Amino acid sequence: MFKLVKRPEPSRQMVLVSPLLALLLTLLAGIILFLFMGVSPTEALYAFFVEPLTSLYGWAELGVKATPLVLIAVTLSVGFRAGIWNIGAEGQLTLGGICGGAVALLFYEVESVWVIPLMVLAGIAGGMFWAAIPAFLRTRFNANEILTSLMLTYVAGLLLSLLVHGVMRDPDGYNFPESRLFSDSALLPIILEGTRLHVGWLMALAVVVAAWIMMARTLIGFEVKVLGQAPAAGRYAGFSQRNIIWFSLLLSGGAAGLAGMIEVSGPIGQVLPTISPGYGFTAIIVAFVGRLHPVGVLLAGLLLALSYLGGESAQISLNLPLAVTGVFQGMLLFFLLACDVLIHYQIVRKTGPVSAIADQDTTQATTNTATESK
Amino acid sequence: MDILIPTILTIITAATPLLFAALGELITEKSGVLNLGVEGMILAGAVCGFAAVHFSGSASFGVVAGAAAGALLSLIFAALVLGFQASQVATGLALTIFGVGLSALIGQDLVGVAYDGLPKVAIPFLSDLPLIGEVFFKHDVLVYVSLLMVPLVWWFLTYSRAGLVLRAVGDSHDAAHAMGYPVVRIRLFAILFGGAMSGIAGAYLSLAYSPMWIENMSAGRGWIALALVVFATWRPWRVLLGAYLFGGISILQLHAQAMGIGIPSQVMSMLPYLVTILVLVLISRDQNKIKLNSPACIGKPFHPTS
Structure with missing residues (x-):
């Protein structure tokens, strides 16, 4: 034995x-x-992991899918390191999409370079607001943030549904639960001609660099690491658990909100009843596979983005159900935890x-x- | 009266899956293990239970299959947490993510398949009572089983030798280990019981509550069950109270719609989640209460050193 x-x-x-x-x-x-x-394993694995990357468009799509995953996972990692479990990034993403989308619809057909920055701010604020609720409940009432942030994810989904069926619905849309298509000034600029790769990808990369610097070089990064590894030592040094809870939840909430805004303003271009195929949950896997380190998270984000693309490609070429992606992602996390x-x-x-x-x-x-x- | 009886009946069907899942998780947590994978295990139980009934035609086989699916998934959790010393929080989340994907994969051909629902069992004589008979004694077997589980779990934890050992393991695994109790084996059984109960909860959803399979049909009930255990401060009778309270809240929307109250259905659907948060806050506010009642070793890894 x-x-x-x-x-x-x-x-x-x-x-x-x-x-x-x-x-x-x-x-x-x-x-x-x-x-x-x-299914033939060789064909399936080819469809999953090679086929999506055989074209420039495929590579660009990888960036599109990796953008929300990396944005959320990098900031979730900060909280995870400190032992703060924000599981509700999916809901914070939804709020970011709602708020960003609301700005886009309010400024419908307004041609101004300020629409996008305003949407970015609204998206971040929306995500932060949604994450502030579990932060408040945890610091004030000691309520478990795992459960509260998760419950709020369901509430956010219902809120989105309510708005898309109501005030945000396209007045000329034959009662379909969809908003108007955003006007051009509310769409993220494309950075690679002929693809869907948008400036959101650059924002994600910037957040990776910023997070790296923060964790390696700043006091708050040090506090996060100490409080996560040795809470008693952290308290003795006078680091405040309460501040770290607020900081890590607002940070990841804001990033998730930004990701939601990027989704509606980038690849989707309108507000729909569903704006994410579970990026907020997959980002948890990305954070762990990426070892809670910004650079690792970037690589892991690309890997998990590939699993989404692979799922789509396998569905088209081999008629495999899209759910295979989720099974793959779950298995990866299981094996990682075991290893x-x-x-x-x-x-x-x-x-x-x-x-x-x-x-x-x-x-x-x-x-x-x-x-x-x- | 015309409204009252169906209302009570739907409350009972809405509460039953919560009761199963929360009682199972209660035992798991009492042994010192926090399994956040309840949602995933419920979904696995739901899809496997439904598939088993669809292919075999036997309702009881469906329930057994649901329990087995939940237990099987919890076995993965147990292997990782007890064998590989993995973080309980991370592994539980992984279990939920995996369960969501796996159930969608298994159930892809079952979407849209119809089923009549579990047969109702009328208890002789009692069910003939006016009103009371209708409300309390004409349910499917699982409702009775879930209600029987409450005193059973309570008795097990309070009076049985095995239950006391289980609680000792949950409160101090090192002391229990030093006294020669097989900590890992006891936790394994507690996790498997929790898994099977979640699986039955899932089977109840797909066979009785709304007899069909839909992706993600548990809609957060696993997480509500987890919150219920905290709400109940780890006491079985309060789990019963909590489950029926939540059952009542979650069916409000059906009846509000039927009565023509002009609140959007989405707002009504938010209620169970919002109430869960509220209840968590009310209970957690009193830190001493939580500390006194929660198993002291919950979430902590155990590595036998000798």
Whole structure:
């Protein structure tokens, strides 16, 4: 039998090896899944991971899909590092889409360069507002932010539905639950001719760089890391848990709101009853696969964006259901969580001498578990 | 009276899945494990239960299949959390994301398939009582089972030896381990029980509450069940109270529409989620209450060191 033995220090290599190993295992599991569904695994994997990238348009679409994922995941990572679980990014994205879309509709057919900046501000404000509710409830009443932010996601979805069926509905739209198509001044500029790649992608890249600098070079980044790894030490140093809760929720809420505004103003171009295929939830996977690090998140965002494109391409070329994407994403996270055991533990054979080593490790392991489990 | 009876009946059907899922999660949490994957397990139970009935025609087989699907998914959770020392929060979220995708994949050919719903079982003599008989003694089996589970879970946790060990594991896994109790095995059973109960909750949704399969049909009930456990401060009888309270709120919209009240349906649909938040706030406000009642080791990883 095998036994887990705590490493004296977390392995830095394993932090990077684990996602690759998880990806490999996901592909293997995918092959089994495809065989089970009676599809040729080679064709399916080709359709999923290669076909979408055989054209410039495909590469541009990768950026389009990665934009919301990266924007949200980079900022979620900040909270996750501090042990603040904002699970409601999907709802904050929806609010950003509603507020950004509202500005676009208010300034319908107004030709001004200020429409887009105003939409950006409205989107960020909407997302921040929606994230401020769990932040307030957590800091004031100690209500669990996982549950409150998630409940608000459902409320946001219903609010969007209400508005699209009501005040935001296109007056000339034959009662379809859709808004007017935005006028040109409310559409994000395209940065690659002939594709849908818009300036939102540049915003996402800018946020990655900003987050990197923040986490590596600023006091608030340091506070986040300390409070996440050693809450007692953080409190002793006078870092405020309350401030970090507000900071990380407003940050990720604002970014999710921006992502929502980018979705309605970029690829969609109007307000629809659904504006996201679950980007807010997938971003959670992106954050973990990207090791909660801005650069890692960027790469992971591209990978998960590919899974969306692959799902669409496999649906067209092989008639596979779109739900395969979700299964792939879930499996990737499962395998990642399993592989992450290698960061803190070594797997060793259970034999005589090893148990002696394990016993030596006992004191070490207990102290480590104690610090880990905040 | 014409409105009252159907109202009570719909409250009962709306409360039953919440009751199943929350009682299951209660046991899991009492053992010191927080499984945030309830939503995913409910969906798996819903689609597998429905598929089983569709292909076999047997309602009881459907319920068993739902329970098995929920338990199977919770087994993945258990392997990751107990075996691989993964974070319970992250793994639970993964379980929900996976469950949503998997159920949509399994159920793609079942959308639009009709089913009559679970047969109603009238309890002899009692169901003949005027009014009361109609309201309380003519339900499908699962309603009775869910109500029976409440005293059962309560008795198990309060008086049974196994229940006391389970609570000890949840309150101090190190002490329980030192006393020689198999912490990991006990938690495994608690997680599996939670999974099976969530699976039954799902089967109830797709077989009785609205007998069909729709993607994401649980609509956040798994998360509401999680909130219910906090609301109930980990006590089975209060779970019952909470489940029926929420059942009542969630069916308000149906009856408001029927009575012609001019509130948009979306606003009415928001109610259960808003009330969940409100209730969480009211309970969590009193930190001592939470601290006194919640299992002390909840969410903490356990690594046996000797």
